[in-house]
Amino acid sequence: MIAALTLLLTFQLVGEIIARGFALPIPGPVIGMALLFVALMLRGGPNEDLRQTAGQLLQHLSLLFVPAGTGIILYGERLAAEWFPLLVSLFVSTFLAIGVTALVLKSLTHKRHATHTEGRQ
Amino acid sequence: MNPNLEEVWVYLSTSPLLGLTLTLLAYQLAFAIYKRAGFHPTANPVLISVAILATLLLATGTPYQTYFDGAQFVHFLLGPATVALAIPLYAQWPKLKAMAGPLTIALVAGSLTAALSAWGIGALLGASRESLMSLAPKSVTTPIAMGVAERIGGLPSLTAVLVISAGIIGAVFGRAVLHRLHVGDHAVHGFAIGIASHGIGTARAFQVSEQAGAFAALAMGLNGLLTAVSLPWIMPWVEQLFGR
Numbered sequence: 288m289i290a291a292l293t294l295l296l297t298f299q300l301v302g303e304i305i306a307r308g309f310a311l312p313i314p315g316p317v318i319g320m321a322l323l324f325v326a327l328m329l330r331g332g333p334n335e336d337l338r339q340t341a342g343q344l345l346q347h348l349s350l351l352f353v354p355a356g357t358g359i360i361l362y363g364e365r366l367a368a369e370w371f372p373l374l375v376s377l378f379v380s381t382f383l384a385i386g387v388t389a390l391v392l393k394s395l396t397h398k399r400h401a402t403h404t405e406g407r408q
Numbered sequence: 409m410n411p412n413l414e415e416v417w418v419y420l421s422t423s424p425l426l427g428l429t430l431t432l433l434a435y436q437l438a439f440a441i442y443k444r445a446g447f448h449p450t451a452n453p454v455l456i457s458v459a460i461l462a463t464l465l466l467a468t469g470t471p472y473q474t475y476f477d478g479a480q481f482v483h484f485l486l487g488p489a490t491v492a493l494a495i496p497l498y499a500q501w502p503k504l505k506a507m508a509g510p511l512t513i514a515l516v517a518g519s520l521t522a523a524l525s526a527w528g529i530g531a532l533l534g535a536s537r538e539s540l541m542s543l544a545p546k547s548v549t550t551p552i553a554m555g556v557a558e559r560i561g562g563l564p565s566l567t568a569v570l571v572i573s574a575g576i577i578g579a580v581f582g583r584a585v586l587h588r589l590h591v592g593d594h595a596v597h598g599f600a601i602g603i604a605s606h607g608i609g610t611a612r613a614f615q616v617s618e619q620a621g622a623f624a625a626l627a628m629g630l631n632g633l634l635t636a637v638s639l640p641w642i643m644p645w646v647e648q649l650f651g652r
Binding site: 292295296298299302312313314315316317319320321323324327328332333337338340341342344345346347348349350351352353354355356357358359360361362365369371372373375376377378379380381382383384385386387388389390391392393395396 | 461462475492518533543546572586601611614627633
């Protein structure tokens with residue numbers, strides 16, 4: 288687990304250096320993810336340690352958003368004044384984005400899928 | 409107050425231990441409720457944890473910064489967790505590659521819908537310019553959204569709250585929306601949730617299946633890239649077009 292964590296942090300570090308060094312608008316961890324993906328393609332997949340550590344981190348991904356979410360208490364005044372447009376926009380826009388993405392993807396893959404959809408989990 | 413208790417409080421309110429432990433306790437409790445509710449999306453663990461912690465902080469008059477000094481250790485793990493998304497992506501690569509064309513088109517359609525509809529609805533209902541520019545990147549992962557908001561004239565920390573709200577909304581109601589549209593395929597399900605609701609949607613998609621999770625992770629990464637590159641030049645143009 289320590290070896291796998293070291294590897295993940297190293298890729299994040301390299302990602303951060305690239306992001307800041309080239310003043311890219313993309314965050315370091317996302318670049319780190321892309322680099323690790325390329326490394327996995329070259330090496331033919333993750334070892335057991337990395338697979339398990341990644342699985343454990345991702346299983347409780349929700350937990351990691353809690354500290355930033357609690358920041359809502361900083362915006363009492365603005366939320367009191369603008370809660371209606373913000374809330375309606377968040378709900379409708381999120382539903383629209385899910386719906387449009389799903390319908391476009393479904394319509395583009397439908398024919399191919401009808402023939403071999405059995406294999407899915 | 410008893411002098412010893414006061415000393416204990418002085419220690420706890422300045423040490424990171426309390427914020428960190430409370431975050432984990434709140435999550436444990438929220439996860440137990442989620443489990444008890446049969447993993448029903450309405451009992452979203454992020455939503456319940458945030459509600460517990462926000463209530464506690466407001467009730468005790470604790471500043472957010474004091475809490476975050478402890479909670480930052482959890483927050484920090486978002487970085488390595490994002491890197492770790494490469495592993496499910498690798499596992500699903502053959503299927504992703506086979507769908508590359510449709511995925512690209514759905515990405516562009518979904519990404520534009522997410523940003524422009526958030527801006528448009530907010531503008532119609534009279535939100536302030538700062539709020540609108542904080543809303544536009546609400547569907548992408550927090551660090552990208554905060555950076556984009558800063559460049560287009562939003563408030564980065566308000567953006568973080570809106571991003572997490574959009575994530576929770578997608579995680580809670582996404583399945584119901586997709587059910588209405590008769591979408592049963594886990595790949596399509598995951599991709600749509602990842603576009604609209606980034607990491608929180610991805611966390612939820614992993615509970616549906618590994619395939620849904622991998623497609624959500626891919627959608628989150630791609631939408632993050634596309635939004636980071638496109639919004640800084642689309643938004644000034646949109647504002648000019650609609651005379652704002």
